[in-house]
Amino acid sequence: xxxxxxxxxxxxxxxxxxxxxxxxxxxxxxxxxxxxxxxxxxxxxxxxxxxxxxxxxxxxxxxxxxxxxxxxxxxxxxxxxxxxxxxxxxxxxxxxxxxxxxxxxxxxxxxxxxxxxxxxxxxxxxxxxxxxxxxxxxxxxxxxxxxxxxxxxxxxxxxxxxxxxxxxxxxxxxxxxxxxxxxxxxxxxxxxxxxxxxxxxxxxxxxxxxxxxxxxxxxxxxxxxxxxxxxxxxxxxxxxxxxxxxxxxxxxxxxxxxxxxxxxxxxxxxxxxxxxxxxxxxxxxxxxxxxxxxxxxxxxxxxxxxxxxxxxxxxxxxxxxxxxxxxxxxxxxxxxxxxxxxxxxxxxxxxxxxxxxxxxxxxxxxxxxxxxxxxxxxxxxxxxxxxxxxxxxxxxxxxxxxxxxxxxx
Amino acid sequence: xxxxxxxxxxxxxxxxxxxxxxxxxxxxxxxxxxxxxxxxxxxxxxxxxxxxxxxxxxxxxxxxxxxxxxxxxxxxxxxxxxxxxxxxxxxxxxxxxxxxxxxxxxxxxxxxxxxxxxxxxxxxxxxxxxxxxxxxxxxxxxxxxxxxxxxxxxxxxxxxxxxxxxxxxxxxxxxxxxxxxxxxxxxxxxxxxxxxxxxxxxxxxxxxxxxxxxxxxxxxxxxxxxxxxxxxxxxxxxxxxxxxxxxxxxxx
Ligand code: SF4
Ligand code: SF4
Numbered sequence: 001x002x003x004x005x006x007x008x009x010x011x012x013x014x015x016x017x018x019x020x021x022x023x024x025x026x027x028x029x030x031x032x033x034x035x036x037x038x039x040x041x042x043x044x045x046x047x048x049x050x051x052x053x054x055x056x057x058x059x060x061x062x063x064x065x066x067x068x069x070x071x072x073x074x075x076x077x078x079x080x081x082x083x084x085x086x087x088x089x090x091x092x093x094x095x096x097x098x099x100x101x102x103x104x105x106x107x108x109x110x111x112x113x114x115x116x117x118x119x120x121x122x123x124x125x126x127x128x129x130x131x132x133x134x135x136x137x138x139x140x141x142x143x144x145x146x147x148x149x150x151x152x153x154x155x156x157x158x159x160x161x162x163x164x165x166x167x168x169x170x171x172x173x174x175x176x177x178x179x180x181x182x183x184x185x186x187x188x189x190x191x192x193x194x195x196x197x198x199x200x201x202x203x204x205x206x207x208x209x210x211x212x213x214x215x216x217x218x219x220x221x222x223x224x225x226x227x228x229x230x231x232x233x234x235x236x237x238x239x240x241x242x243x244x245x246x247x248x249x250x251x252x253x254x255x256x257x258x259x260x261x262x263x264x265x266x267x268x269x270x271x272x273x274x275x276x277x278x279x280x281x282x283x284x285x286x287x288x289x290x291x292x293x294x295x296x297x298x299x300x301x302x303x304x305x306x307x308x309x310x311x312x313x314x315x316x317x318x319x320x321x322x323x324x325x326x327x328x329x330x331x332x333x334x335x336x337x338x339x340x341x342x343x344x345x346x347x348x349x350x351x352x353x354x355x356x357x358x359x360x361x362x363x364x365x366x367x368x369x370x371x372x373x374x375x376x377x378x379x380x381x382x383x384x385x386x387x388x389x390x391x392x393x394x395x396x397x398x399x400x401x402x403x404x405x406x407x408x409x
Numbered sequence: 410x411x412x413x414x415x416x417x418x419x420x421x422x423x424x425x426x427x428x429x430x431x432x433x434x435x436x437x438x439x440x441x442x443x444x445x446x447x448x449x450x451x452x453x454x455x456x457x458x459x460x461x462x463x464x465x466x467x468x469x470x471x472x473x474x475x476x477x478x479x480x481x482x483x484x485x486x487x488x489x490x491x492x493x494x495x496x497x498x499x500x501x502x503x504x505x506x507x508x509x510x511x512x513x514x515x516x517x518x519x520x521x522x523x524x525x526x527x528x529x530x531x532x533x534x535x536x537x538x539x540x541x542x543x544x545x546x547x548x549x550x551x552x553x554x555x556x557x558x559x560x561x562x563x564x565x566x567x568x569x570x571x572x573x574x575x576x577x578x579x580x581x582x583x584x585x586x587x588x589x590x591x592x593x594x595x596x597x598x599x600x601x602x603x604x605x606x607x608x609x610x611x612x613x614x615x616x617x618x619x620x621x622x623x624x625x626x627x628x629x630x631x632x633x634x635x636x637x638x639x640x641x642x643x644x645x646x647x648x649x650x651x652x653x654x655x656x657x658x659x660x661x
Contacts, residue, residue, distance in 0.1 A: 053518035053562060060515040064506040124501015124562025132481035132498050143480040143504050201474065201510035201635050282654040350512030351655045352448065
């Protein structure tokens with residue numbers, strides 16, 4: 001897969017169009033995801049024009065925020081996690097991680113765009129948001145700050161990526177952007193957690209631990225996304241990879257970081273459930289309901305505990321096949337987690353009488369599932385585009401040698 | 410400035426839902442979207458179970474969490490203590506609905522609560538979400554204060570009938586529907602309440618009937634532990650009770 005990478009915008013456009021006629025893994029992903037994106041977007045728009053948001057299964061009586069918000073959170077946190085992982089090399093000087101830094105930044109950009117797009121389609125008035133939020137200056141609102149920090153984050157990611165594209169890895173300006181980006185992303189993902197964590201009337205969400213959980217589980221999602229996408233980019237065959245990247249992919253450093261992160265997130269989830277089942281504050285009934293759903297168990301046992309064991313087993317952790325399996329499971333698990341977290345927090349109705357169930361059921365509608373498909377296919381399409389156009393495995397030449405040595409041990 | 414508040418005497422309330430209906434007519438609500446609701450619940454088990462009811466409008470909190478979370482300032486508090494939604498600023502993010510501990514807010518575009526869907530039977534014009542046959546005069550419509558038939562994709566809630574109370578003569582301590590001069594300025598639910606269980610007045614005036622009743626009869630507030638400090642007070646006397654939990658004795 002020896003691409004000639006375009007140098008000008010017009011070359012980039014023709015490169016993107018050319019991809020429809022090419023046949024390699026990236027081109028296949030591109031064609032498939034563009035097709036899925038167009039189909040799902042068409043369906044969502046059709047439903048929004050004919051039914052409006054009534055096509056969603058959310059309701060004023062129970063779950064106000066449904067799968068669209070969960071999808072947004074899923075992508076926004078993957079993006080934050082990827083930025084933090086990129087910072088390992090660009091901010092903290094762990095040079096062995098340089099070969100994935102550029103890919104991380106690109107993926108962080110595309111997942112954030114995918115997340116924002118889904119959010120915009122969920123909002124009643126997405127265009128009004130563009131002026132009403134900045135003019136409103138509602139500094140009491142966590143949502144206001146989340147918007148501010150994620151906007152700064154996206155801006156810095158774009159600048160950082162541009163610098164990397166121009167092979168400026170090490171200038172003081174590039175370092176400054178890297179550092180600022182790291183701070184912005186911690187604030188953004190922490191504030192996203194606080195958006196839920198500051199809700200005293202929603203005890204399943206309440207507490208600053210929600211912010212910490214969002215940052216950590218974001219890093220885990222980012223780690224899973226980068227492991228998966230690196231292998232995806234090279235057709236799941238490490239032989240195709242450039243040397244430093246191959247050493248990183250076959251070494252045990254990334255899997256060990258990955259396993260540690262899974263362990264931390266598992267511990268967080270299990271202690272949260274423990275506290276939830278023990279405390280009897282009004283509104284915690286959602287935890288009991290959570291334990292009764294199969295999805296919760298799939299998430300904990302299949303999508304987290306199993307990959308945790310895989311990535312701890314020496315023979316599996318260095319085997320790309322198992323890395324891919326583990327990262328796929330973790331991504332699936334994180335999606336389930338976002339949905340469960342958001343839905344369970346609203347399941348116990350706020351203040352309703354006997355005609356309401358004790359726990360309000362919620363299943364996403366077809367339109368809401370189509371919106372999930374919009375998010376996933378948008379992220380994949382943009383990812384493939386970047387992979388074809390921008391040489392995402394690029395890294396500073398000098399550091400590459402150092403990276404090789406470090407990874408060899 | 411007045412600080413409008415409501416007192417509901419639970420010993421007098423008979424759970425007839427006349428307030429709910431009056432509010433629906435006055436404010437052009439879609440069937441089922443009750444800004445003012447009477448919530449029925451049971452306490453105890455057979456054979457000693459009791460059926461109870463509890464009228465619940467927006468509490469027009471002193472410290473409204475719905476306003477604190479709103480990213481645009483669409484939800485705001487007026488100088489005279491009423492919490493309103495500016496339909497020209499609301500982006501429909503629903504954060505306020507998530508943050509209100511009393512579940513009193515509604516999003517316009519949802520699956521109909523009652524069939525047939527009245528929005529399809531009486532289709533709305535000019536971005537109105539529907540066109541009810543009994544609608545309030547256009548002159549009263551006021552989107553900045555969340556009054557009228559709401560547009561698409563915004564959040565709506567009880568306004569304490571802002572189109573009425575905001576026209577009351579300044580300095581009035583109580584809006585008493587028995588007084589013919591004040592009747593048209595009194596919230597529709599208060600006017601209509603047959604047993605006279607609802608009172609409306611100025612909480613900042615220690616001489617007002619509502620302030621006195623709250624003091625003399627020990628008015629209590631709903632879920633006060635959450636810190637929203639409602640401006641709706643309930644009098645319980647011997648017979649009534651304010652639910653202390655939102656789950657109202659139900660097993661998961
Ligand atoms: S009851 Fe809810 S909607 Fe009304 S003011 Fe209080 S928090 Fe806001
Ligand atoms: S839905 Fe409207 S009123 Fe509610 S928080 Fe969002 S912008 Fe504010």
